[in-house]
Amino acid sequence: MITLLIYLAPLAGVILTLPQELLPGLVDSAELQYGGIESGQTASDSTGTGASLSSLWSYSTVTEDRHGNRYDHALHGDQHELTPYFQDYDNTTNITAQLGSTAYLNCRVNRLRDKTVSWVRRDGSKIKLLTWGLHTYSNDARYSLSFEHPNNWKLQIKYTQRRDQGTYECQVSTHPPKVLSVRLNIVAPVVEIIDERGASVQEKFYKTGSTIELKCTISQMPQAQTFILWRHGDHMLNYDTSRGGISVKTDMSSSVIVSTLFIANATPTDSGNYTCSLGDVATGSVLVHVLNGEHPAAMQHGSGTKDLCSLSLVLVLAVLTTLLNTLHASHAR
Structure with a gap:
């Protein structure tokens, strides 16, 4: 210890002989580097220069964390071991x-x-x-x-x-x-309303008195959810107790959610636009027709039948017109 003091004495003498205006800057720099001064001394204390320098010297290898735990780098290794x-x-x-x-x-x-x-x-x-x-x-x-x-x-x-x-x-x-x-x-989840074959459908037909069955699939969902909203126009159906005969069944798998809406004893007032939605994120819709008397299949194929009849009528009229023109020309001769 005496030998160490002999070696350090000249250095301490040099520091203490520095101009007074340089000492606060030296202490400030040390405080920034080593995280503070011991014994309540600060860089602005003009009367505690000796104590501050002594504290700086004694803490050159010791740091303290926010919980008050001290770590001596000289004893326990390099400071890099303490980096976050x-x-x-x-x-x-x-x-x-x-x-x-x-x-x-x-x-x-x-x-x-x-x-x-x-x-x-x-x-x-x-x-x-x-x-x-x-x-x-x-x-x-x-x-x-x-x-x-x-x-x-x-x-x-x-x-x-x-x-x-x-x-x-x-x-x-x-x-x-x-x-x-x-x-x-x-x-974004993908929402679709599908038919019995699993194909996306935009329009469905039902007969009065039958049960409306609409099946909605939701895929590409990173977060599992089971709350699917069904609406008829602006009217929410999930908790509708006024009409009666309405139920919703939801099945979950690892990749796809299937929600099925059932409406018993369908009437023409049940016609309209139905939507299946996952909050405000994604929505699928289908237009439902409830028919009185006519079978839904007849309605679905009715347009094709009408087109065929119209074409046949046009051909008949064309043939009759040609015959009449031919007869009129022969009489004219």
Whole structure:
């Protein structure tokens, strides 16, 4: 110890002989580099210069985290072992969210210490700041930081739109910054109303007194949902108790949801446009005709039969006209 003091004495003497106006700057620089001065002394204390320098010297290899835990780098290794790192080791993450839903982009950071986490949106060479720490800097109210204890700095995007698709970066304020890239994909469900053969249908015919059966399929859904809305015009049918005889059955599989609407004892008033929808995200529709007396098949093929009759009538009239003209010409001779 005495030997160490002998070697350090000249250096301490040089420091103490520096002009007084340079000492605060030296202390300020040291405070920025080592994170603070011990014993309540600050860089602006003109009377505590000796104590401040002593504190700076004694803490040259010791740091303290936000929880008050001290770490001696001289005893436990290099300072790089204390730098923040992402818990998810993959540098790029892909997230798929349904159009209109809430998307969550995770960023789990370990050993953050005094560093700050921020989220930015990258569009080519353009970068837009979304959050810094717990604060949101986006003008779009759909974006917010939802911190999840103990280390997840989660970006939340409500009511996702197609324009939200793209690359986001979670950045930690190290030098250089540590970056975790997240690719957000937005998908829209596909809604179709199908017939008995599974083909998409735009129009259906039923006879009075029969049961209307409309089948709706929803595919390409990254998030499982079972609440499908059926409407007749603007009237919602799922909870209709005034008419009676209305029921909805929903079957889920791994890839497709099938919702079937049943309406018993159909009457002409049940005719009209029916829609199957998944919120405001996607909708399928079909036009229903409830016929009095005439069989639905006759109506479906009626147009073709009428066209054939019209063509036959035209041919008969043409033949008769030709015969009459021929007879008139022979009499004229």
